[in-house]
Amino acid sequence: MTRIAVLPDALARKIAAGEVIERPVSVVKELVENALDAGASAVAVDLAAGGKSLLRVRDDGCGMSREDAALALVRHATSKISKEDDLFAIATLGFRGEALASIAAVSRLTLRTSEGGDEPGTLVESEPGGAFQVRDSAFPRGTEVEVRDLFANLPARKKFLRSDSSELGLIVKMLTNIALARPGLRLIVRHGARTVLDCPPAAGLRERLFQLFGKDALDKMMEADLADGPVRVSGYVSRPPYGRPNRGRQAFFVNRRPVRDKILSAALQQAFSGLLEKGLFPEAFLFVDVPPGEVDVNVHPAKTEVRFRDAQLFFPLLRRVVERARTRVLGVRDLSEILADGAGVPPGGRPAPAGTENGEGAGPEREEPECSGVGEGGRTYIRGTDFADFPAAGVLPRAAESPQVLGQLGSAYILAEEAGDLLIIDQHNAHERVIYDRYVEIDRERKWPVKMSLLPLVFELSPVQEIGLEEAGPMLRSSGFRVEPMGGRSYALREYPDVFRPEEALSVVLAAADESKKGAPAPAKDRLLAAMACKSAVKAGEYLPREKMEFLVRELFRSANPGVCPHGRPIVVRIPRSQIERGLRRPVSDPAS
Numbered sequence: 335m336t337r338i339a340v341l342p343d344a345l346a347r348k349i350a351a352g353e354v355i356e357r358p359v360s361v362v363k364e365l366v367e368n369a370l371d372a373g374a375s376a377v378a379v380d381l382a383a384g385g386k387s388l389l390r391v392r393d394d395g396c397g398m399s400r401e402d403a404a405l406a407l408v409r410h411a412t413s414k415i416s417k418e419d420d421l422f423a424i425a426t427l428g429f430r431g432e433a434l435a436s437i438a439a440v441s442r443l444t445l446r447t448s449e450g451g452d453e454p455g456t457l458v459e460s461e462p463g464g465a466f467q468v469r470d471s472a473f474p475r476g477t478e479v480e481v482r483d484l485f486a487n488l489p490a491r492k493k494f495l496r497s498d499s500s501e502l503g504l505i506v507k508m509l510t511n512i513a514l515a516r517p518g519l520r521l522i523v524r525h526g527a528r529t530v531l532d533c534p535p536a537a538g539l540r541e542r543l544f545q546l547f548g549k550d551a552l553d554k555m556m557e558a559d560l561a562d563g564p565v566r567v568s569g570y571v572s573r574p575p576y577g578r579p580n581r582g583r584q585a586f587f588v589n590r591r592p593v594r595d596k597i598l599s600a601a602l603q604q605a606f607s608g609l610l611e612k613g614l615f616p617e618a619f620l621f622v623d624v625p626p627g628e629v630d631v632n633v634h635p636a637k638t639e640v641r642f643r644d645a646q647l648f649f650p651l652l653r654r655v656v657e658r659a660r661t662r663v664l665g666v667r668d669l670s671e672i673l674a675d676g677a678g679v680p681p682g683g684r685p686a687p688a689g690t691e692n693g694e695g696a697g698p699e700r701e702e703p704e705c706s707g708v709g710e711g712g713r714t715y716i717r718g719t720d721f722a723d724f725p726a727a728g729v730l731p732r733a734a735e736s737p738q739v740l741g742q743l744g745s746a747y748i749l750a751e752e753a754g755d756l757l758i759i760d761q762h763n764a765h766e767r768v769i770y771d772r773y774v775e776i777d778r779e780r781k782w783p784v785k786m787s788l789l790p791l792v793f794e795l796s797p798v799q800e801i802g803l804e805e806a807g808p809m810l811r812s813s814g815f816r817v818e819p820m821g822g823r824s825y826a827l828r829e830y831p832d833v834f835r836p837e838e839a840l841s842v843v844l845a846a847a848d849e850s851k852k853g854a855p856a857p858a859k860d861r862l863l864a865a866m867a868c869k870s871a872v873k874a875g876e877y878l879p880r881e882k883m884e885f886l887v888r889e890l891f892r893s894a895n896p897g898v899c900p901h902g903r904p905i906v907v908r909i910p911r912s913q914i915e916r917g918l919r920r921p922v923s924d925p926a927s
């Protein structure tokens with residue numbers, strides 16, 4: 335009896351399509367890349383419901399003849415390569431001849447196209463089953479592809495799509511990268527009646543960055559450019575000490591193709607080691623140009639990954655790129671000289687040893703810290719509200735006595751004793767836990783004491799952050815933040831909870847706006863409260879007088895959860911007395927006595 339059977343054609347097509355098209359952003363990426371390959375100078379993207387119900391991409395590129403239009407939806411039909419050797423010299427973004435076929439397999443697709451001139455345009459309409467019709471249709475030079483009801487015939491995939499604004503956020507982020515890779519392109523993106531991205535042609539990358547992120551962001555970056563033999567790296571990176579709390583603003587392009595590359599990202603992190611405060615990540619928009627034969631782009635169906643012949647070369651290369659960029663902005667001095675006299679050392683910290691990520695375990699896989707708990711240089715304030723004036727409500731003291739404070743270690747840890755054991759308490763994490771518990775309580779009762787900004791704090795958001803802010807809006811409002819649009823991409827923070835300094839309140843708002851970029855299902859309230867607690871908690875590097883330490887330890891051990899901070903990191907290390915005694919070769923005492 336045979337157990338193996340060839341799958342029905344329709345099912346095989348869906349399986350293959352699933353590899354290329356994961357979600358609406360994959361469709362937009364493929365369609366816009368086709369437009370760029372067709373030499374378009376302007377691309378318009380229209381979306382509805384985060385691209386789930388409608389997605390339309392129109393370009394002014396070369397268009398297609400009737401015969402080509404009829405072939406374009408056929409799997410493995412392409413005009414971009416024709417023989418095996420071509421695979422090693424790919425100059426276009428597409429080459430697999432399967433994007434349109436894959437999209438058509440999981441949606442209702444309509445394509446209109448014309449090469450201009452006297453020939454009539456062509457309309458191709460396809461049904462998810464694979465059949466399509468070809469007709470005349472008046473159309474100017476260029477192509478428009480409309481995709482409706484994505485995954486209607488693939489309910490399992492449809493179920494995993496996120497909210498409209500989350501999907502939209504992913505699309506805008508991807509298109510932001512395309513806009514950076516092609517500064518000369520006119521790109522407009524609408525979601526329903528709203529324009530979410532409008533980029534007129536820019537003269538170069540600098541102008542494009544200005545369009546997308548504003549002057550402030552550009553002022554915190556430096557230009558990078560270095561050629562080494564046939565390899566060239568150029569673009570913009572953070573200007574230390576500026577950095578960002580996550581890797582959300584790192585984009586790499588290989589031969590103008592936006593890629594995700596762990597090696598480039600690790601090499602960048604290493605190149606910045608010692609230059610940024612712990613917990614900060616460099617911002618980077620870096621373009622790597624290599625001869626096509628040095629890089630394999632046919633690694634993954636979505637074409638977002640590449641493989642280099644010699645990837646290791648990027649570690650020394652990116653270090654030199656960053657050093658050179660710094661030398662340029664700092665003047666002519668050699669970087670080693672600058673490091674030696676401390677000017678390149680982040681405030682309050684020493685340069686981390688090379689080869690580590692800000693002094694911690696390196697590696698692209700490592701979870702990005704939500705917060706570092708490290709203070710800005712020289713900041714030693716502790717506000718009254720942090721400690722005594724804001725007593726925790728509804729938290730019952732535990733029966734046991736709280737540990738006894740012995741002192742502070744390295745301005746970062748509190749040493750305490752409990753039943754003869756030594757406790758080492760991370761002061762930032764501990765304070766974060768105490769404040770977080772209070773904030774949860776206040777938030778439950780909606781009793782945020784609100785402060786009005788005397789001078790409104792004005793800030794600019796990137797298009798992706800704007801979507802994130804919209805998503806987080808109701809949650810922020812319910813916690814006492816009031817943000818108002820000021821026109822363009824400017825916003826003003828008018829009100830915020832009266833537990834923050836203005837710049838701390840602003841960083842909470844920005845953190846909430848950044849959430850959607852990570853594609854989180856919804857910006858959760860507990861993460862907002864954790865971010866708020868992190869901002870107002872005492873930092874490592876701050877001196878704490880004894881009474882503050884005692885207060886903090888007492889409050890911590892009243893918490894229902896004194897062991898872990900709201901971000902999930904441990905707060906206390908316990909060294910049992912027996913271990914101390916063993917270390918000192920003393921007779922181990924009986925813990926019961």
Ligand SMILES: Nc1ncnc2c1ncn2[C@@H]1O[C@H](COP(=O)(O)OP(=O)(O)OP(=O)(O)O)[C@@H](O)[C@H]1O
Nearest residue numbers: 368369372406412413428429430431432433434477
């Ligand atoms: N916007 C467009 N303008 C002109 N021609 C297009 C356009 N979109 C698609 N085509 C033509 O249709 C062909 C098939 O497109 P499709 O995206 O399926 O494959 P591809 O771009 O060749 O490869 P890949 O699957 O890697 O994207 C292309 O090779 C191109 O000739």
Ligand SMILES: [Mg+2]
Nearest residue numbers: 364368428433
């Ligand atoms: Mg393509």
